Amino acid sequence: MFGRNKPIVFDPYARQRSRSWMPRWLVLLLVGTVAGAGGVIYLQEKHLPPRLSPSESAALRGAFDKAEAERQRLQGELAQAQKQLSAALADNKSLGTELATLKSTAQSLHADVASLVDALPPDPRDNGIEVRAGRFEAGANALSYDVVLTRPRGASRPTQGVLQLTLAGESAKGGAGNVTAKALPVSIGHHEIVRGTVPLPEGFRPKQATVQVLDREGGRSLGMRVMLVK
Incomplete structure (x- = not known):
């Protein structure tokens, strides 16, 4: 109020100059945009694939x-x-069940056979290896046989040997004749059923069979029995 009065300068172009200049924030925004775009282009060209x-x-x-x-x-x-694996596993499970059933059936049959063998008449000779029973069936050119062998219980290992079968009978000319079969290896636990066939000469009619169990071919006799051929 009491100060010195300052002169007022009249400039008719001052408002026009102030309107033509951009705000600083806008300038910074534009500069940042340009710099960012340039950086992206630089990275893409120099460092990125x-x-x-x-x-x-x-x-x-x-x-x-x-x-x-x-x-x-x-x-x-x-x-x-x-899917195939699942089916195979299911089949395998089914086969395992069937196998277990067959094993159980086989064990039951083995026990039944052992009971039947024990019920057979004993070997009169009472050897270490007993010939408990035999079945002989003569055909035109061969004789088939089934022989049941046993040994006393309690032995830890099966007895190894050979079965020698000798047939006595009548030849085609009417005289006596013999046929000796090839020795057959046997392994005898509590019991063993031996099956086989013996070739016969033409016209030979067997009457009796001598069953021998030897420790080896031509060796020591472990058991023997003479049986009729029917």
Whole structure:
């Protein structure tokens, strides 16, 4: 109020100059945008992988589609393989059950056979190896046989030996004749049923069979029995 009065300068162009200058924030925004775009271009050109051309993009897309189709095919095959595996496991389980049943049946039959063998008449000779029973059936050119051998219980290992069968009978000319079969290896635990066939000369009619168990071919006798051929 009491100060000195300052002169007022009249400038008719001052308002026009102030309106033509951009605000500082806008200048900074533009500068930042340009710098960011330049940085992106620099990184893309110098450090990032090169951009793909349209043909390269199409080839990459085709390769991706092919890989996807292959993946789906392999996935389908995997599902099929898993299905087959499940079926195989189910079959294996069923076979395991059947095998267990067969084993049980076999054990039961073995016990039944052992009981039947024990009920057979004893060997009169009472040897270490007993010939408990025999069945002989003569045909035109061969004789089939079944022989039941036993040994006393309690032995830890089966007895190894050979079965020697000698047939006595009538030859085609009417005289007496003998046929000796080839020795057959045997392993005798509690009991052993030996089956086989003996070739016969033409016209030979067997009457009796001598069953011998030897420790080896031509060796020591472990048991022997003479039986009729019917």
